[in-house]
Amino acid sequence: MKKLLPLLAFLIFASSATMAQVKPPNGMKELGAYSLFYENYKNEAYERAAEFGRWIWKGMPEKIEGYSRFELKKNLKRLAKVYSGIAEKKQDPSVKEAYMDTALTIYNKMFEKYPDAKDDHYNWYISRGRLYQKHASVIENASVKAAENYEKAFEMKPEEFTNYGNGYYIRVMLQEMIGQDKKDQALAVMKKAEPYASEKIKSAFNDMRNQLFDSPKERITFLEGQLKDNPENIEVLKALQDLYSEQEMVDKARKTSQKLYELNPNYENTLALAEFAMSNAKNKMAIKYLKEAMGKAKKDKQKAEISLDISGAYLNMEKLRDARKYARSASKYDNDWGKPYIQIADVYAQAVGKCTSGREMDSKDKAVYWIVLDYLNKAKRVDPNTASEVQRKAKSYEPVTPTNAEKHFWKPPLKNGEEFKIDSSLRKCYGWINETTKVR
Template identity: 25%
Template sequence: MEYDKTTDPELKKKYVDTIMMLYDAMANCYAHKGIQLKGCNTDSCYNGKVGFVLGRKAYDMFYTYKMPYDQVYKTDKEAIEKACKMCEYSVLIPFGYTLADQYKKGKVSKEEAREIIEKAQRIAEYNIKHDKNYKQYWEQSLKRMDLDLKDVEKEVFDCEFFKKKLRPLYDEKKDDSKTVKYVLVTLKQQGCPEDDPMVMEVDSTWKIYAEDYNRKLTDSLEKANPALAGNRLAKEGKYVEASEKYKEAINNETDPEKKAQFLYALAAIQFAHLNQYSKARANALKAAKLKKGWGKPYILIGDMYSKSAKSCGDAWNQRLAILAALDKYYHAKSIDPGVADQANKRISKFSGSKPKQEDGFMRGYKEGQVINTGCWIGEKVKLRFSK
């Protein structure tokens, strides 16, 4: 081709002008029925021929001669309007690309874009159904056109358009979670209401995928971190199972601070839900040892003592248990200002439950004397009397 051989810009321009003139002359000839075609007796038939020629012209303008997009779009649009169903699939890609360009530049209105896009899509859908020889080419070209017009369509079309457009995609690929999510998000972005039947249908399908995904993700995370399973099981009220998972997490963990957190969580379950006070205290003390300056384990132990005080014998021994609880609360706030409020509330609540002075004297004890609380607590406390 002489156009490809020359490097002279002026000569190239002359070649292009000549080729464009020949396309226009051929289209004009068909338009005025200057060529009599056998079996072509109607205006629509000759318009189809005009559109066919203009489609070829637009293709060359876009791919071969890299002409301005406004000129390509104008020619491609005319080809689509003239040829209608007689178009070639090759018009779609230049059309989609140049329309998107012209629309973004404000040279094509929403109304014009909406009208010509719908026409191009109807042509493509018709030929996909009826043109068996070129069906796959129509499908590929339509996909590319839709991709180029994706942003334009979102601005010029409403919910009903996207419902119609996305219904075949959803019906074909509803077993693909990514497709289902794309359809749902697009419909909502285009203003489809929550109670729209199609939105509700797609949303229902998506929830199945989401639930399955979340379950698999949870299973995977819990397998890697048993403490997550322990937390979930505790929330579900399955405290025995939760405690076993925390034990597994403790055995697997090497980081001291994380292990301390797991020990504390296990102690809290053993105390509050399993009535395993001695085990709970042991684990709380282990947690405190691993994480220096942490007051929460001591608050927890104090709560164990105060809660179990009434089961520790007579009134005297019950009040000794309260002293042990108070000692833990005081210690907690002395090492960890972060728990001071919790500790002070408990101290205020139980300070009036210290042993009575007359009971101490009757037993031969003096204030400041160190004695054993007895009961399961077995702590040594400095005797203080209630005022």
């Protein structure tokens, strides 16, 4: 990274005396500071979260008195996300760089603190690689560093990493190797990964092998020349579509995908346009093509996956009722799949965040988390493969459900096991949920 401006370094990292500070701010108790950190983190108020959480990565406490569920590893990763999130919103490149430097420092501390946590290392390498990619404009050699992190993740779990993100990350890693002219290294990775790769990823590997002998620019020029002779050559269009995407020629990739769709608006080409829209956060366009692909899908599993993608697009747009509707639809197409129930849990959790925007959460808001936990439990019950994800999410929500004291002072007092309605009787903003849970 470039050197920080002296004044900026002073403002963000303060003096060496401040760097030594490992206690919460303003004389607060650790539990109180942590609670404020977590609430602000959850609401994406990242600057406030940093204010109340900075002491955690400075002091690295393994425990917090009065809260047995505290996990340092989890909160260090949250803090890295906090500083990255602050960086995203800053306009000044030097300020962005400063906050990213802190996020990366936290990752370094995580690796140093837990040298034997190999499963965590795998996820941390991927997360750190994403940070380098996302903030490439202010990080020197960001693409190289991202690829180095992805390569470490691949070495740890080659099968899992090969298909992670539908092969996106291994393609990023290989593209960087090819760009650095590391021919033997790229070929070795593809050879190791190929037994685990899907047909789509294998096809990408074949294209990359071609790139090792011809530069992408030369290959694109050649294929574009072929296309002039036959503008409707499907195979050439598909090869160009992949090359444009790999080279981040976004406009040409979109036009080529559109051309393939116009030539043959089949399920595959319609879904390709939907996936392109999703990858570029164009939620309305994604929904349009996903709904069209739904009408062309022949298998219930395909319809379930498309329904969940539609739900996710609506969730990104904060259209929570529509997000729930399509998550429910996904569960009907595949009732042994736990992901739709996790999605509904996420929808209701986002409802709390939306309803409490600009104010503090109280016991009425916390009660909604009971039904969030209901759906998480249902996901695990119907689909054991979701157990680890459910457990991770449940650990976040269980501590913020109403306390015994809050249940006692409810009017009338709430008793464990009795039915409880989540609707407008809590607040108007929860009226659309209209579901029944149980006090716990």
